Amino acid sequence: MPYKTVSPTVSLLLICGTLLIAPASAQHFQQINGTFVSVAAGANQVFAIDNFFKVWRFNATKQSFDKIKGAKLGQIAVGGGSLFQPDEVWGQANGEVYHYNYATKTFDEIPGVLLSSITVGLGNHTLDNCHAYEVWGLTSSQQAFRYDYCADAFTQIPGASPTQISTGGGDVWAIDSNGDVYSYAFGAQKFVQVPGAGAGTLSQITVGINDVWGFGFGGIQEYTVYRYDPNSFAWISYGAGGGVGDQVVAGGDGVWVIDAPDSVYHMDSLGYATGFEQVPGALTSIAVGSGAGVWGVNSSHQLFVFVRP
Numbered sequence: 160m161p162y163k164t165v166s167p168t169v170s171l172l173l174i175c176g177t178l179l180i181a182p183a184s185a186q187h188f189q190q191i192n193g194t195f196v197s198v199a200a201g202a203n204q205v206f207a208i209d210n211f212f213k214v215w216r217f218n219a220t221k222q223s224f225d226k227i228k229g230a231k232l233g234q235i236a237v238g239g240g241s242l243f244q245p246d247e248v249w250g251q252a253n254g255e256v257y258h259y260n261y262a263t264k265t266f267d268e269i270p271g272v273l274l275s276s277i278t279v280g281l282g283n284h285t286l287d288n289c290h291a292y293e294v295w296g297l298t299s300s301q302q303a304f305r306y307d308y309c310a311d312a313f314t315q316i317p318g319a320s321p322t323q324i325s326t327g328g329g330d331v332w333a334i335d336s337n338g339d340v341y342s343y344a345f346g347a348q349k350f351v352q353v354p355g356a357g358a359g360t361l362s363q364i365t366v367g368i369n370d371v372w373g374f375g376f377g378g379i380q381e382y383t384v385y386r387y388d389p390n391s392f393a394w395i396s397y398g399a400g401g402g403v404g405d406q407v408v409a410g411g412d413g414v415w416v417i418d419a420p421d422s423v424y425h426m427d428s429l430g431y432a433t434g435f436e437q438v439p440g441a442l443t444s445i446a447v448g449s450g451a452g453v454w455g456v457n458s459s460h461q462l463f464v465f466v467r468p
Contacts, residue, residue: 188423188440188455188463193224195462198455199248200448201279202240202411206248206259208232210460214250214266230266232257238279238326238449239292246451247279247292256296256313272313275299280326280366281449286345293326303333303350305343316343318350327366327409327449334364338375340387355393361385367409368449374407384416384435397426397434410447412465417442421458438465 193215195207205217207224212231215224232250240246248259250266254273257266274296282290287309294306296313301320304313319341321333331343333350338361341350360375371387375394384407385394406417413427416435423442424435440463442455453465 186438186465186467188438188442189466191223191462191464193462194460195224195456196460197235197444198446198462199235199237200410200446200451200454201237201246201248202448202450204237204240204246204248205446205448205451205454206235206237207462208235212252227264227266230257232266234276236277236279236294237451239281239294240450241281244291247294249277249279249294251275251277251296254299269313272296272304272315273298274304274313276324278324278326280331281329283329283345293329293331295324295326295331297321297324301336305331316349318344319352321350323364325364325366328368330366330371332364332366332371334361334373338362340364340373353387353392355387355391361394363407365407365409365414367414367447368411370409370414372407372409372414386414405443406445408445408447410453411449412447412453415445415447415453417445423455 195209198205198207207215209215212233214227214230214232214235216227218225232252235250237246237248245261250257251274254275256269256274256277258269260267275298277296280293282292289309296304301322303316303319303321303324305316307314319333320335322336324331324333333341340353340361342353344351361373363374365372373385375383375385384397386397388395405419408415413425416424418424421441421443423438423440425438426435441457443458445453445455447453455463
C-alpha cells in the first residue's frame with residue numbers, strides 16, 4: 160500500500176489527563192475561569208487564546224491559566240507529548256510561525272515560510288531519529304509544509320493541495336478543496352490519495368490515536384460523520400445528532416462531534432457498535448488532547464473542561 164493505517168500509541172498518554180480534572184458525580188463540562196476564543200490540548204499541556212489574541216497556559220497546580228508574557232497568536236497547536244517527552248507547542252500570527260520555548264516560557268519566531276494554519280502530533284520514527292514530533296502547516300495558497308527536525312526548517316511536501324491537514328498517532332492525513340483524501344507516505348515523502356467510499360465528499364478530517372474520522376456530505380442538505388476502515392478501505396458512516404456537523408475531533412478520549420445547534424456528542428474509540436451519545440453542554444469548538452483532557456469554548460467565549468466521575 161502507498162499509505163499506512165493509523166498506528167496506536169502508548170496508552171500511558173491518557174494518565175496525564177487525570178491531573179487536569181476534579182472528581183464529579185457525573186460526566187459533564189465544567190466551566191474554567193477566563194474568556195477565550197480557542198483552546199488547544201495535547202498529552203500534558205493546554206494552551207488558550209483570548210479575544211485580544213493573548214496566549215495563556217494552563218497551570219494544573221492552580222487549576223487556572225497563566226498568561227504568556229508578550230505572546231499574541233491567531234492560532235495555536237499543541238501535541239506530540241507523552242510521559243517520555245513534553246508536548247510541542249507551535250502557533251502562527253499573520254502567517255509568522257512561532258515555537259514555544261519551555262526554558263524561557265516565551266514563543267520564539269521561526270523564520271522562513273508563512274503559514275496560515277499549523278498542526279502538531281506525535282512523530283514517526285520509522286525512517287529517522289529526528290522526528291519525535293510531526294509539525295505541519297498550510298500556506299494561504301494550499302501548499303503543505305512539514306517541519307524537518309533534521310534540517311531545522313519547513314520543507315514543502317508534494318502530492319496534494321490540502322485545505323486541511325491532521326496528524327495523530329504518527330500518521331498524517333489531509334483533504335483538498337474537492338473533498339478528496341490523502342495520506343502522507345513517509346517512504347516517498349509525499350501525499351498519496353486514499354480511495355474508498357466517502358472520498359470526494361469530505362469537508363473535514365481528524366486523526367486520532369488509532370483512527371481517522373471526517374465530515375462528509377451524506378445526503379440532501381445533511382452532513383455525515385465518517386470513520387475510515389483500513390480493512391475494507393472504505394469510509395463507514397455514523398450518525399450524530401441531526402447530521403449537520405460543525406466539527407469532528409479525535410484524540411485520546413475517543414471522537415467528539417459538535418452538531419448544530421452547538422450540541423456535543425461523544426463516542427469512545429472502542430464504541431463503534433454503540434454509536435454516538437449526546438453529552439450535556441453547548442459548545443462552538445472543542446479540543447481533544449491525547450492525555451490532557453477534552454476542552455471546549457461556547458458562543459460566549461466561556462471555557463469548559465470535560466469532567467468524569
